[in-house]
Amino acid sequence: MKAQIAFVMCLMSLGVCAQTDNPWQEYVKEVMTLDDTELSQESVYDLLSELSQHPLNLNTITREQLETLPFLTPQQIEELMAYRYRYGPLKSMGELQMIRSLDYARRRLLSCFVFVGDAPAENTPSLASIIRQGHHELIATARIPFYTHDDEDSWVGYPYRHWLRYQFTSGDKVKAGLVGAQDAGEPFLSNRNQWGYDHYSFYLQLRHIGRFEALCLGHYRVSMGMGLVMNSDFSLGKMATLQNLGRSVTGIRAHSSRSDNYLQGLAATVDLGKGLKLTAFVSARKVDATLNKDSTVATILNTGYHRTEKELEKKHNLLTFKTGGSLNYRYQGFHVGMNTLYTHLNRGLRPNTSALYRAHYPRGFDFFNTSVDYGYTSRRISLIGETAIDQSGHLATINTASWRLGDAISLMALQRFYAYSYSSLDAQSFSDGGRVQNESGCFVGLSWQPSPKFNLSAYTDFAYFGWARYQVSQSSYAWDHLLQGTFLHRQWTISGRYRLRRQQKDDTTKTTLITQTTHRTRFLAEYNHASGFSSQTQFDGCCITSGSAEWGMMLSQRISYTYQWLRLHAGIGYYHTDSYTSRVYLYEQSPLYTYAFSQFYGEGLRWSLMVRANIRQLTLTAKVGATDGRTDIDVQLRWKF
Secondary structure, eight states: OHHHHHHHHHHHTTOOOOSOOOHHHHHHHHHOOTTSOHHHHHHHHHHHHHHHHSOEETTTOOHHHHHTSTTOOHHHHHHHHHHHHHHOSOSSGGGGGGSTTOOHHHHHHHTTTEEOOOOOOSSOOOHHHHHHHOEEEEEEEEEEESSOOTTGGGOSSOSOEEEEEEEEEETTTEEEEEEEEEOTTOOSSBTTBTTSOSEEEEEEEEEEETTEEEEEEEEEEEEOTTSSSOBOSOOOOHHHHHHHTTOOOOEEEEOOSSOSOOEEEEEEEEEEETTEEEEEEEEEEEEEEEEOTTSOEEEEEOOOOOOSHHHHHTTTOEEEEEEEEEEEEEETTEEEEEEEEEEEEEEEEOOOOOSGGGTTOOOEEEEEEEEEEEEEEOSSEEEEEEEEEETTOOEEEEEEEEEEETTTEEEEEEEEEEOTTOOOSSOOOSOSSSSSSSEEEEEEEEEEEEETTEEEEEEEEEEEESSOBTTBOSOEEEEEEEEEEEEEETTEEEEEEEEEEEEEEEOTTSSSEEEEEEEEEEEEEEEEOTTSEEEEEEEEEEEEEESEEEEEEEEEEEEEEEETTEEEEEEEEEEEESSGGGOEEEEOOOSTTOOOEEEEOSEEEEEEEEEEEEETTEEEEEEEEEETTEEEEEEEEEEEO
16 A cells, blocks of 8 residues: 555656646536535536536527526626627627626636537527537447456346437537437346346427527426426535525426436427516326335335346336416516426325434325525525425425625525425435425535635525434534635646535434534645646545544546547545545546545445547547546547537
């Protein structure tokens, strides 16, 4: 191991690394915290991957499309729309400098997802023009392991993971495609997967067709308000909330990824005129579920894994029917909307409530939720909120206020109250405990940019849980603090993060609460050179105390080089933790649409090499990665025609 450490330090001394990878990937890594669920992380990654490969015309982009970008604040969206309304179509991306609320970092991020093009005439395109102007994309990806998985003996399929996606796009008017995906261990063309892949996703999305602002057929996602009733889209945590100042999102979009979080059926958003918009949807799909002995549902599952006979027994055990929508009105910075969702299950939901923390889990055949979301946004102030009730009248509410003091500093406060008996199967919003239930709290954040070279972000969040939770048998609290700073100087980017979190948990006897304190730090130094080289050195450390102390650390280095059609990546990291509790995390480059945010514990070495070559209409990507001798190879072919 000493030789491995010496190799890491030697590599770090190289001090050069390729021009930084897409800024949006660095953004995702920056705003992620360990409380963000893997599902949320992958949803954001999938969305931004898709938008970066198919950018939108800034002269035709709608407010709703801008709201899908998680890093924009309500004020920035308002100013973008007002600028285009006042001065007409933009001539170049340089005009974004005229929007004072858009700092350099946000303009750089925005440039990954938009372009400035001619504003087309307002008419419905013909089928011939759609086909003529369209583009096709075919992606095939596979992962090949060169080791035996620990639980491979129980798998019913082979250990290879692969997926295939075809997509047709025509501007921002039409998007259609088909995805087939297979996890390692799942049967292919056998067992219950006689039709090939374990998962298929088909979708058709139309935009700006007459009064239809959006129309989705097949698999799609829906977001309403601040997520207290429904949010099948992304929802990152506290750092992202501070950066976008808690804005709400209402809209629909096609589900073009491999995750299992989607609706299936028809959805549409119609512009009724005079500031009114109506969104409606209907969905019917089978989902995985664990059944009780009486054939009722114990747990609804969303992992999507079907590798063993037991997992296959849970596949598509439950038929869900969902319908609802929202009616929204906007006028001069004000907005108000009403959202509803009705859900029917063909089997009754009856979770095991013998554990105290499950006493108020949703149960039954039918569920109904409704809410009102509201807000006002001006150049300096934003007030946004949503209040919801379930079929039994139980309450959930979340409200935010943000104030931009000049161009350098923004303040934000967020209050939420989720009754411990509030139930919604599809709610996903800001929370410390991961559920829109059994939580009340207050979040206060600050973003300060005294100069284009320096940015400071900080927040504190206090959460109180009135009912028992997992591993907590009585009411408890959690208090979370974070401080993050970034300094830019010529080709250098230096950043640091410190997080302090205190939360109560049961002791070993489950009679008394003890306080667990977690310290996490991250230091990063990045160097970019105009020639195509860049370098990134990162240190992550943690200390967790609850009586005794556990420590963990990881030192990692990434280098890259870009030359015309060729791009090379190399990364290596040494980690050492006392146990799984003090584990550390690392995000690394991967083939397109493949999310890689891994956890490490114990002691070992992680390294990876990746090459990407663009040859005319083909993009070839290959990556080899290993953690203590367990080696995987990823290969991907992308064909655009």
